[in-house]
Amino acid sequence: MNKEKEANQKTLALQNVLAKNLISYGVTLRTKNNNPLKAKLLFAKAVKYSSKKKQKIQAKILYNTVQKYIYEHQNNITKAILSKDRKTIICWYKDGT
Numbered sequence: 001m002n003k004e005k006e007a008n009q010k011t012l013a014l015q016n017v018l019a020k021n022l023i024s025y026g027v028t029l030r031t032k033n034n035n036p037l038k039a040k041l042l043f044a045k046a047v048k049y050s051s052k053k054k055q056k057i058q059a060k061i062l063y064n065t066v067q068k069y070i071y072e073h074q075n076n077i078t079k080a081i082l083s084k085d086r087k088t089i090i091c092w093y094k095d096g097t
Helices: 003-031 036-049 053-074
Strands: 077-082 089-093
Touching (some): 003 036
16 A cells, blocks of 8 residues: 555544544534534534545534524524624524523
8 A cells, every 4th residue: 555545544534533523522512502503513514524424424414403493593583682792692582592
């Protein structure tokens, strides 16, 4: 095996580990920290970096699930206020969250 092929295999292996960790952290952000936007970003990166078909499909499903959640909340906003420092938006939704 030549050095270039060996380097490519190592790169793919590292990218798959990265994708696995991105998915894991994204799930944590989505479920425990209630941060769907950051989770969505991590799932998108996992899709980009993964070379494993099953892992890529898992990341796409998670991405689409978070996207649906975000879209549903956007359509149910009843009130929104911008913070004084203009860095945060506080929203009230029809479902009470």
